[in-house]
Amino acid sequence: MTIVLYDLKGRDGLRYSPYCWRIRYALTHKGLDIEDVGVGFTEKEKIAFSGQQLVPVIVDRNNGGKVILDSWQIANYLDDTYPNKPLFGSAAARGTARFINNWVGTTFFPQVGPMIIADLFQRVRDVDQPYFRASREKRYGVALEKLQEGREQRLPAFSASLEPLRMLVKEQDFICGETPGYADYILFGSFQWPGNASDFELLAEDDPIYVWRQRMAGLYDGLAQRAKFGPTN
């Protein structure tokens, strides 16, 4: 019995959705089997059953085909339904993870998106590119290539905004302590977005966050590197 993961797919089945990576890690952490369904930007019919247009969506075949959407809701569902190997461990940890979820949404994504968006466009399937460009240029109000211009100059401010995280992973191996938990997957999944969508490096190699990212990339037999699912998925 498996859990079906509807995940955003790019060119050649490349996976770069930060929200879907969080859930891929959460499922793997729990030891649950994953059945992958890649969804291109213009393949909304594949997730029409969920009543909305965004991924991740999961279908839990172990639980009567229950459909759950939104990465935060999915992580909570998984921890409540499969209590072994907790993703949170306590109500306090869940609250802290929620804070990190919000912090990534309000601080990390608005800085990272404009630094990689034109690179990402190149890794969107040809058939999806017109939709991607139109929807993102409407959102940002400027051409994708313009958004990326001068990105090197934005790195110091980005680096400074990560200081609380840097201080933490200097002191301990994982955000959640000695072993990784959902807060690590939120942030690492988010780094998988620029990591797979672009070759632009956001961190210096001697940055403790870079070292933590490497540590995360080594988990689960290098799950992070298994990002290319091929053109059919």
Ligand SMILES: N[C@@H](CCC(=O)N[C@@H](CS)C(=O)NCC(=O)O)C(=O)O
């Ligand atoms: N709050 C949602 C956000 C989901 C989301 O924005 N998903 C993006 C992929 S990273 C998506 O499906 N985009 C499709 C589109 O823009 O058409 C979550 O946490 O799951």
